[in-house]
Amino acid sequence: MTGVAESTVTAAPPWFTDLFAHRRWIRRVEPFPHIYARDVFVPEFYGRLADELARVRRERPEAFGAVASDYGTVGASLAELRDGPLALFLSREWHDLIARVMGVTTTGDVEGAVHHHRPRSPSGSPHNDLNPAWFEGAAPGPSEIRTVDPQVDLKTGPPIPEIFARETVRAVAVLFYFGNPDWRPGDGGETALYAHVGANPVPALPVPPLDNSLLLFECTPRSWHTFLGNNAAARNSVVMWLHRPKDDVLRRWGGDSIAQW
Template identity: 40%
Template sequence: MNSSLDEILDGRRWRLREYPFRHLWAEPVFRRTRYEQMALELRQLLAVDGTDGFQRNMRGYDATGHSFRPGYRGAFEAFLSSEFRDALSRVFDVPVTCDVNASLHHHEAGAASGQVHNDLNPGWFVARPHPDGVNLADSGRCSYRYGTTSEPGLETVERVRAVAVLYYLDNGPWFPGRGGETGLYLDRTTAVTEPTVLVPPTDNGMLAFECTPTSFHTYLASTTQRNSLVLWLHRSKEDAVTRWTDREIVRWARASGR
């Protein structure tokens, strides 16, 4: 199912906005055939039980998720391609590595809103990219949050999130009052219910932004389900520290007893 971006993108303009921080909004992103393939794959995964389907394993986040694993082949491959990474690297003028963390998120109707945060977090990867040129996070071998490994002597590398991408799909018609938006905020202390900008979860729409100390955002509660692909591109830790300083990188809190 691997295709060049030119073959599957819809061709509409991607709009870069500056308020409340620089972010990209694109709609529609893909041609109808590719969008329908992704929506079908999402629905099939939602119907799978067990570890191969969606799991509730995102602490502090009222949603289930399905992570893409190394060697993934399917309808969402375009998001993992070097073409896609290079395009966003140019848009935000951010040097990105081949390291990618990508997953599908599913919020049930009535799922609680999240907390305002900026996504400027570290991520750990096995230091051995696959031949396809993408190094997907491999939680079975290396903890993305902490870098702990299941294999003695396994070489790992610490990265920092550089660009966040949210792609919305299979949600049905959206209208004001339905909820499920991504809220963007000027300040971390702003109430979750008072976002500066609302980005609707429109099917085949994509929100992207550089992860910075002020890229404050969160999920807002919905009256119906909300589905999305959530993806982070990464930069080297050295580049992040040079740009933001080490103290601006938000370390993951460890669970009790860890």
Template identity: 60%
Template sequence: MTGVLTSRVQTPPAWFTDLFAHRRWIRRTGPFPHIYARDIFVADFYQRLVDDYARVRAERIDRFHRVIGHGDPTALGLSELRDGPLALFATREWHDLIAGVTGVAATGDIDGSVRHHAPGSPAGTPDNGLAPALFAEPAPGPAEVRLPGETGTGTRETVRAVAVLFHLGNPDWRTGDGGEITLRADSGGDSAASALTIPPLDNSMVIFECTPRSWHEYAGGNTADRGSVVMWLHRPRHEAESRWGAARVGQR
């Protein structure tokens, strides 16, 4: 089942809306609810994102760290990307757009990174995204965002609420090139029929609320470099525990 989901968030500023080629979000129900979009940004801004990704890969390669268990990519946190086009993903406007599209009341807390999967990366370990985190006080105001480690020691307990995966820098991808994302309704992965594989097409994105059923993994086997932005919006931990149960927060 698919359809168009219309966001009801407050009208964002023109500088922000002018970056988008359209505002259409396709909602899918299986194997768990998620939102998919293609050709999100206008061509000029998308190219600026690609160029900025190439720049940080060239200039800050020593700052990239290994992420174990997700296809073993290298990653650079969004908190280190506040001086170029990629900084868009750490703005309140972007946060509020994603929160509005998903209908999740997030806190303004964001974590994430730009990632690079080298050719031949292994498959990742299934993960539902319900991971806890600590952010510094005070909580961000209605026009602010907070990223991990920006100011002080983290004492506010949160849990990832919404996952966002945006693909960039993967030109000419074809079926068989690998590097897809697989969505599953359970962690076992025993039923291929219940899985959905999403290709890493440039300027495309998948968004979903993190729940006990939102299992996903990197498929691996990519024949070329794979670039992406992976990020999460957060909710207070007590809200996540009230909704899903304390035992399911941080479950792998």
């Protein structure tokens, strides 16, 4: 089953609304609720994003580090890439658009990176992204965005009690695919969505990494997904998360639902 999710960017300032090619994204309910969109940005701005990726990969290879010991990708934090068009993804306008389309109340706290999977990367394991995340200081104001503070470990919180931090939980996952020209079916590198997991889980829906396309979903106990490897060429994407108060998750699903690191 599918439907149309209005991206509702018309209330935002012109510098933001003019970046979008259209405002009708597809809402799908299987294998779990998610939104998918093609041709998200106008060609000129998408070209700037792709050029920026190429520039950063060429001029700042040291910005890309291992994302996790069990995950075959390298990433560059969006917080370190704010001097160009990638800054859009850390704007309050982008945050509020995603939260509004998803219908999720969020805190203004954002984590994210540009991910680069090398050719023939291994597949990941299904996970739901319902993870805790710590952010320094008081909650952001209505026009602010808070990113991860270097002195606060995202997964475990502040190292000393004197540093005040808040525990949140990932609320919405955002994947924007770019820098993958000429991708064709059979090339690998899709994002797999699952209806259920267990022994030898089978993807219910592989989402292709087509340039200028977007995948959104609320992080819930059943938002199972992973990267499908064996990709013929490098796969690039922006991967980011919006967050919600921990109490919201406790009321809705209980504490056992939170996937600890």
